[in-house]
């Protein structure tokens with residue numbers, strides 16, 4: 215049987231959701247046997263495969279222009295998109311800056327005398343968007359995994375249901391934020 | 393006593409007039425989710441979470457009285473969908489960031505989201521800017537987490553009799569204030585009894601310095617007080 219092609223992405227989030235994914239412990243061995251992990255912060259493949267994937271898990275909120283480009287690519291080239299964790303689902307901590315002026319924030323955080331010529335490195339660092347968005351404000355999302363981070367068991371249950379061709383059932387305590 | 397007959401979800405129930413749909417449902421073991429309702433306080437129908445269907449109309453169970461022959465549906469697909477949308481609106485209009493809330497795991501709004509099956513908030517988040525008031529020596533209010541249920545207003549007014557809390561402004565600008573919109577620490581009417589802390593369903597009004605594990609609340613306290621007072 216052809217392996218299921220999976221990608222994971224990391225936008226504005228703390229990497230905790232990816233840590234939680236690794237926390238599924240020995241189930242990782244089973245998972246590794248059944249999926250073909252394409253581009254992901256966990257692999258060295260940094261480009262989204264041209265021919266697409268079956269499932270993409272996205273951690274983090276959409277906070278800059280690079281995320282905006284990638285989230286659209288991911289939707290275009292994935293059969294299933296999973297919002298992995300509260301930042302991807304609600305905006306969570308990264309969205310706390312919404313309502314504040316992004317330029318002034320950059321100025322006060324990075325525009326200190328430690329930057330050599332006072333210029334901000336926008337040639338290498340993507341521009342912040344004026345407003346941080348949860349994924350579903352920008353693209354259709356198929357499944358939402360709540361939690362900061364989502365419990366490892368919830369991630370495992372969802373991924374293995376999909377691998378078995380079933381619809382993951384996310385109910386009751388699965389839907390707890392935080 | 394006069395008795396009337398109603399139907400809830402097709403089940404015939406005999407009850408008496410003057411009771412709300414919510415009271416009759418609860419007395420018969422039928423669950424209707426609520427948020428602004430709290431036993432011991434006057435019901436005001438602020439949150440709309442308790443909606444039920446009566447002949448194609450959606451009514452709040454906590455403020456609608458039963459009437460003879462009333463047919464009430466508490467759990468149809470349409471009711472569930474509306475209820476979910478109402479909970480989504482509560483999330484969208486505040487900043488309910490559960491991950492760093494002292495009430496995470498002990499919050500009635502968070503529990504409601506699980507109960508109504510809220511997968512995501514389909515309404516654009518408003519991300520409002522609010523003021524946190526930590527001027528009171530023992531308590532603080534984080535208005536980002538306020539759902540405007542008015543339990544604090546009612547507990548303080550009806551049970552403590554201090555009337556420190558009230559609503560100010562209109563529409564999307566509504567917020568709870570202390571006295572005539574002074575900082576809570578300067579509110580002369582506050583006795584420091586802590587009832588507003590106990591009844592607040594979210595992490596909006598909390599005890600200062602309490603950790604997540606210590607932040608348990610006891611909203612039932614107002615029902616106990618109201619009950620004891622009714623015996624004079």
Ligand code: SF4
Pocket residue numbers: 547548552554555556557581582583584585586587588589
């Ligand atoms: S502590 Fe008591 S008196 Fe003060 S605002 Fe809260 S309920 Fe009112």
Ligand code: SF4
Pocket residue numbers: 533537538539540541542543544545568591592593594596597
């Ligand atoms: S502060 Fe708490 S009790 Fe008062 S209206 Fe807001 S959510 Fe309700």
Ligand code: FES
Pocket residue numbers: 425426427428429436437438439440441442443452453454455
């Ligand atoms: S519980 Fe009935 S309207 Fe809030």
